[in-house]
Amino acid sequence: MQKSANVVIIGGGIIGCSVAYELAIRGVKDVVVIEKNYLSSGATGRCGAGVRQQWGTETNAILARDSVKRFEGMNEELEYDKDIEFKQGGYLMVSYTSEEWNQYKKNVAVQHSLGIPTKMITPQEALEIVPHLNLKGLIGATFCQSDGHANPFHVVDAYYKAAKRLGVKFETYTTVTGITRDKGKVTSVQTTRGDINTSLVINACGYAAGTICKMVDFDLPLYPQRHQALVTEPVEPCQGPMVISLHYRLYCQQTPHGSFIMGVGDPNEPKDFNINSSWEFLEDVARQATTVLPLLKNLRVVRQWSGLYDMSPDANPILDKVPGAEGMWVAAGFSGHGFMVAPQTAVLLVQKILEQECFMPIERFSLNRFSGGNLVLESAVV
Ligand code: FAD
Structure with a gap:
């Protein structure tokens, strides 16, 4: 396995794979995705794969609405050799x-x-x-x-193949066991197959995102x-x-x-x-x-x-830097609807990381919303 990378993404579900693609399509080189099992082995491959825009919070509704547009054109956009089976029933x-x-x-x-x-x-x-x-x-x-709904295995496969064509590496059956920092900055990721030096880590571990954050002594508000x-x-x-x-x-x-x-x-x-x-x-x-x-x-x-489910306190995602670990980001807390919002969530996060203009205010998904006492709870979670 490689000894260094520009970006290490932890987690090979829909979020990790779509983020990898959005980085690569914007020209970021040397991206590696680390997955402890096979791609889609977490919540993504176990989900109902429903895609709905009928949400109660504006934040979820925007992400879902814009992601529907992406699902509609995904076979062509990702040049997929199969069919993501997006049916708008x-x-x-x-x-x-x-x-x-x-x-x-x-x-x-x-x-x-x-x-x-x-x-x-x-x-x-x-x-x-x-x-x-x-x-x-x-x-x-x-x-x-x-x-509607889509085939979650095919959607991940489509992102995987498109990202791979753009140079992203995927290391499956590889577990992240630790993250090293120097003066508060991330310097490397430890895995069961060796260490990877990097200054940018994206925690896309869904239900296990809290476990990964604990590696840098941060308590993620997620269960x-x-x-x-x-x-x-x-x-x-x-x-x-x-x-x-x-x-x-x-x-x-x-x-x-x-x-x-x-x-x-x-x-x-x-x-x-x-x-x-x-x-x-x-x-x-x-x-x-x-x-x-x-x-x-x-x-x-x-x-x-x-x-x-990776549940956040208000059932909205958390897309933010991890406090105390410069260079580390988290994309989790999808609370049962991460599949349907993944395409645009990935765009939003990558726009922020690359300091590009974000298509919607990412601050709505910040960690500090939990300390403000003004949480807007999502009412439409099953
Ligand atoms: P995951 O798919 O869980 O990916 C995280 C990955 O991280 C996993 O593959 C895991 O193996 C890996 N990992 C964990 N720890 C480590 C480590 N230490 N090192 C390396 N890798 C690690 N969403 C919808 O939008 N529509 C639905 O209809 C829907 N129905 C659902 C039904 C069920 C029964 C469930 C469980 C979920 C459902 N969801 C649905 C939610 C959806 O599945 C998730 O929100 C989404 O898949 C989250 O994607 P993810 O990539 O963040 O997480």
Whole structure:
């Protein structure tokens, strides 16, 4: 393995790979990505891969809105030899409580102010979009046709190949074990396959970003939280959009191959690194999914798995320099929606690092927002 690099990116998920590409396409040479397993082995390869612009905070909505544009042209932009399978079947966010419906109205106002074409629709209109939706108790729904989902393995593969063509090196099955500083400045990264001298480190370790920050004695305000998902047998296409119910903590989509992928969030999950699959999840997701989408009761489950959300206190990303370690940056805290915002998150971070004009104010993702006491919480996390 090489002994030095201009930039060391730690983490080979969607964030590490997209940041590597955005650096390389701007002419930065000698970039290396260090990944302890294989690319996409973290949250990225375990995610629902939904892409939605229907957020409650302006920050998440801008990143998602602009990332949708990138997903739309990604095969061509990255000259991908396969297909990232970005399908814009829309997102239908259903509401079964008045509290939730009031929140949706506020969220849609934010989305409209940013030009996101979300519609507020009646239960009958929702039924026309998803005919097997449970109407009982449904107050209304919001729908955005340009939301959708993509194949996370292919998206990472596309970034990987494009970055590699531009000279980026990828070192997989290599774990970062330490970071050395001299007078507060980063000087090298220790790995299980040798040290790499560098003055610029980007921590894109998702759920493990806190562990990496501890290597330079910084406590990142972030915690890991297990989220489980499952996939069913494939069936004839019958559901275009992703269906989300915040009340039932459910998201559920049918993939282009016919399988349904779904998950439920569990607010009582402990803040730890456990990624075992559980029987309780199967019962929970079956209950919630068949309440919202009763037709699914006959589907057979093929596989279940879990991954870790990297949760920040306000469910917005953290894109900032790491205090006490000059030359080190962190891009984490994506709180369950890092896949969909990755393309523009990478652009924003790289613009800041290269001291270029940022397309939106990156200060909104700074670490010091947590000490100000004025956090704007994201309300639309499943
Ligand atoms: P990761 O993909 O976790 O990558 C971090 C990498 O760092 C890992 O590959 C890991 O192996 C590596 N690493 C860790 N420690 C070290 C070390 N010491 N040395 C070297 N490498 C190291 N997001 C969406 O946008 N839409 C969704 O529908 C969605 N659904 C989800 C469903 C589930 C079940 C889960 C778990 C997540 C979901 N997410 C979704 C969230 C999304 O997966 C993440 O926000 C996103 O993948 C984060 O990407 P990342 O590159 O930051 O992290």
